[in-house]
Amino acid sequence: MVGCCALFAAILAAGPLAAQQVVLVGGAFFPPYVLKAEQSQHAGLLPQLLDALNRAQSEFRFIVRPTSIPRRYRDLEAGRIDMSMFENPLWGWQDIAHSVVDMGLEDAEVFVARLAPGRGQDYFMRLRGKRLALFNGYHYGFADFNSDPQFLAKNFNATLSYSHDSNLLMVLHGRADIALATRSYVSDFLQRHRQYAGQLLVSQRVDQRYRHQVLLRPAAPISAAQLGQLFEQLRRNGQLAAIFTPLQVEVRSGVADSSVAAGVTD
Structure with missing residues (x-):
């Protein structure tokens, strides 16, 4: 019972x-x-x-x-x-x-470059001629949301990866000129890698909101x-x-x- x-x-x-x-x-x-x-x-x-x-x-x-x-x-x-x-x-x-x-x-998706003397927000106004680090499979506004890797490589000199950390590190080490990432990701990256504080220039220009x-x-x-x-x-x-x-x-x-x-x- x-x-x-x-x-x-x-x-x-x-x-x-x-x-x-x-x-x-x-x-x-x-x-x-x-x-x-x-x-x-x-x-x-x-x-x-x-x-x-x-x-x-x-x-x-x-x-x-x-x-x-x-x-x-x-x-x-x-x-x-x-x-x-x-x-x-x-x-x-x-x-x-x-x-x-x-x-x-x-x-928002923003453009990120390495901070350098004399480099300001005007650096992000023109993408042609710069080396871009992008995430494979993502849709970007500047490319009319065309995510085809061959299109991005041919038209924007883009290197595609499956790691935002890798893309930002490429920028920091001079292997790419601009990476794209969400504002939240850049904030998270800098919280995890405090040694890079003050070394990145984040655009006021927004690729997409x-x-x-x-x-x-x-x-x-x-x-x-x-x-x-x-x-x-x-x-x-x-x-x-x-x-x-x-x-x-x-x-x-x-x-x-x-x-x-x-x-x-x-």
Whole structure:
């Protein structure tokens, strides 16, 4: 009898957790948001955000499922993931069925050069003739979002890698003239490598501005309206700022439409 009571109590205790709906969030390598796709539940800003979302309510459980930059939209359409975070409208997802939630976060892709005597912001006005260090597979505004490696190498003398650290180090060691990275990544890099403080020139010119959004698949366990309300809750209680402002990601003071349904079927 005691054993039955203990089992019944355990079932009751596990009930709320078991009733939670699991929401699978794509984790594609996008530092400093996701540092290691294969270990994305342990690295970057995304796990901190999901932890805050999980603590803010008990109906849903947000879990990272690793994906990749090229594969994430296919995974979303196939239902392998329910959402993809930190998306930008210019990245080619308009033709898949989705809903959109504005995260209320803003970052920017900037140009970075080595600080040198007489070198100022005018150095970034002209890219032709300079050696660029770019991330393979990324879409850049200056190149009309054409990510083809041959196009970038031919037209912009670009060296492509799979490491932002390598690109910035190429600039620091004189093997490239300009690298591109998000403002948040440059901030993270300088926090991790304090020996390079004062050696980088960061552009005021912005290649593209990211107003981060979430893509939800139509059959996701959580709706755009529900997710938008959660983000607004985290914005109001300061948790978004605590997670993102240390790396210079702007938390906007207000989001006009915190959740926007934008189903596309063609």
